[in-house]
Amino acid sequence: MHPELQKLVLLQDIEANIREAEEQGEELKELGFNLDGLNQLKERAEAMAGEINPRHLAYYRRLTRRFGHAVVPVIDNLCTGCFANIPAQFVSATNENLLQKCESCGRILYWP
Ligand SMILES: [Zn+2]
Numbered sequence: 001m002h003p004e005l006q007k008l009v010l011l012q013d014i015e016a017n018i019r020e021a022e023e024q025g026e027e028l029k030e031l032g033f034n035l036d037g038l039n040q041l042k043e044r045a046e047a048m049a050g051e052i053n054p055r056h057l058a059y060y061r062r063l064t065r066r067f068g069h070a071v072v073p074v075i076d077n078l079c080t081g082c083f084a085n086i087p088a089q090f091v092s093a094t095n096e097n098l099l100q101k102c103e104s105c106g107r108i109l110y111w112p
């Protein structure tokens with residue numbers, strides 16, 4: 001996987017967890033979960049975002065606002081965001097160093 005893509009997938013996971021924890025904060029506290037790590041996690045996410053090419057990050061942010069998930073896996077040659085068919089030859093050797101977008105919905109794709 002392209003290192004930039006790896007960072008985006010990780011950032012997406014961390015940010016989703018942060019959003020979830022913030023939404024359920026009070027409930028989680030009542031259940032006895034320790035939320036002290038949340039700020040630390042936010043700092044980590046920010047630091048990671050700083051390592052990503054600003055152009056890619058802006059695109060990721062736009063997609064996240066629009067769809068919730070910006071980076072989606074391709075399963076059985078389908079974009080799991082919009083279920084468009086992703087041709088197998090889409091991932092050619094020359095594309096390995098580029099981020100791949102679904103031609104139908106624009107989400108960033110990865111092959112798990
Ligand atoms: Zn798609």
